[in-house]
Amino acid sequence: MSVADDASTGTAGDRPVAVVGAGAWGTALAIQAARAGFRVSLWARDPGDLLLADGSCRRLPGHRLPEAVTVTGRVPADAVLLLVAVPTQHLRPVLARVLPPKLPPASPLVACCKGFERTTLKLPAAIMADVAPDRPTAVLSGPNFAGEVAAGLPAAAVVAASEAALAARLAAMLSTSSFRLYDNADPVGVQCAGAAKNVVAIAAGAAIGAGLGENARAALVTRGLAEIARLAEALGGRADTVAGLSGMGDLLLTCTGAASRNYGFGLELGRGRRPDDILAERSTVAEGVATAPVLEQLGRQLGVSLPIAGTVAALIAGRLTLADARDQLLSRPLTQE
Numbered sequence: 001m002s003v004a005d006d007a008s009t010g011t012a013g014d015r016p017v018a019v020v021g022a023g024a025w026g027t028a029l030a031i032q033a034a035r036a037g038f039r040v041s042l043w044a045r046d047p048g049d050l051l052l053a054d055g056s057c058r059r060l061p062g063h064r065l066p067e068a069v070t071v072t073g074r075v076p077a078d079a080v081l082l083l084v085a086v087p088t089q090h091l092r093p094v095l096a097r098v099l100p101p102k103l104p105p106a107s108p109l110v111a112c113c114k115g116f117e118r119t120t121l122k123l124p125a126a127i128m129a130d131v132a133p134d135r136p137t138a139v140l141s142g143p144n145f146a147g148e149v150a151a152g153l154p155a156a157a158v159v160a161a162s163e164a165a166l167a168a169r170l171a172a173m174l175s176t177s178s179f180r181l182y183d184n185a186d187p188v189g190v191q192c193a194g195a196a197k198n199v200v201a202i203a204a205g206a207a208i209g210a211g212l213g214e215n216a217r218a219a220l221v222t223r224g225l226a227e228i229a230r231l232a233e234a235l236g237g238r239a240d241t242v243a244g245l246s247g248m249g250d251l252l253l254t255c256t257g258a259a260s261r262n263y264g265f266g267l268e269l270g271r272g273r274r275p276d277d278i279l280a281e282r283s284t285v286a287e288g289v290a291t292a293p294v295l296e297q298l299g300r301q302l303g304v305s306l307p308i309a310g311t312v313a314a315l316i317a318g319r320l321t322l323a324d325a326r327d328q329l330l331s332r333p334l335t336q337e
């Protein structure tokens with residue numbers, strides 16, 4: 001294999017793209033990578049259970065895998081890059097288990113999940129660096145409902161890496177005429193935005209579910225954006241990243257789109273249901289539930305004011321009622337925008 005034949009230089013030859021995680025997003029990314037011209041190896045926890053009787057994907061009903069996608073229980077050792085799309089709380093153990101020891105050192109890991117790890121307060125790229133030190137890492141995030149990307153509807157996202165040239169190469173490799181990737185050199189800002197927007201979406205859903213109105217939702221989205229920008233800067237990211245696709249773009253989608261699991265969780269919360277009861281009915285992930293207490297803790301540790309995240313965390317933990325949550329946010333001291 002020549003050095004020119006990998007993702008570090010942008011030409012993949014015929015090496016496959018590996019997607020780790022066959023949930024809705026991993027499946028959509030596998031379909032997108034095939035659309036971009038790659039052979040794709042889609043790692044599933046239970047490969048035999050991935051397809052429904054009609055041949056469509058269990059996590060993405062109505063969508064079939066293209067011929068270029070092979071479902072597997074093993075990540076191929078010659079993968080040109082890994083798109084990692086397991087829920088953040090499972091990222092560390094899954095990656096440690098599936099990473100092939102002989103994977104070429106230049107094959108990057110691209111985190112496509114959106115959250116903070118609850119036990120360590122780390123973002124996905126830092127988790128990947130713990131598992132695979134010295135390997136190039138990048139992140140992919142943006143306003144993307146899996147079903148729409150799988151269907152080839154127009155969408156945009158951002159690929160970020162601290163090595164700017166790697167982000168640009170990945171964007172070129174994975175973009176198609178329906179999926180436009182922008183490159184970015186602020187992986188911390190992108191990941192912070194992608195993780196925290198899920199918490200704001202829970203707040204937005206709760207406001208609508210509780211009948212607080214559209215004005216309340218617009219205020220939460222806008223002040224949520226300010227909150228995310230403060231946190232991103234405290235973690236070493238940039239506020240202007242948060243104004244882009246991974247922040248503003250994904251807030252717009254997730255706080256208004258009926259397909260959002262985080263917004264849907266908030267909606268049920270706002271209607272007065274208990275968090276455990278809502279979660280017990282679901283087999284899909286709402287990352288904001290695990291991320292909310294992390295944001296609360298980070299806010300305290302870093303001295304950053306995150307009132308919306310703190311309120312969502314308290315609501316989920318049962319430390320606040322809906323009425324208290326509303327009052328707590330509205331009775332804070334007046335301040336400048």
Ligand SMILES: NC(=O)c1ccc[n+]([C@@H]2O[C@H](COP(=O)([O-])OP(=O)(O)OC[C@H]3O[C@@H](n4cnc5c(N)ncnc54)[C@H](O)[C@@H]3O)[C@@H](O)[C@H]2O)c1
Binds near residue numbers: 027059085086087113
């Ligand atoms: N669905 C979307 O539209 C979308 C879009 C962009 C990003 N994301 C992000 O992608 C990530 C994955 O979300 P998703 O929607 O694909 O998930 P999903 O809700 O469709 O499915 C959850 C997946 O997690 C797997 N899983 C559950 N427990 C596990 C364990 N212990 N070990 C390994 N795997 C386990 C399940 O098998 C399943 O494949 C999340 O971080 C999410 O925020 C999702």
Ligand SMILES: O=P(O)(O)OC[C@H](O)CO
Binds near residue numbers: 201
């Ligand atoms: O369904 P959600 O709330 O997990 O959102 C999915 C994606 O993150 C939207 O960009």
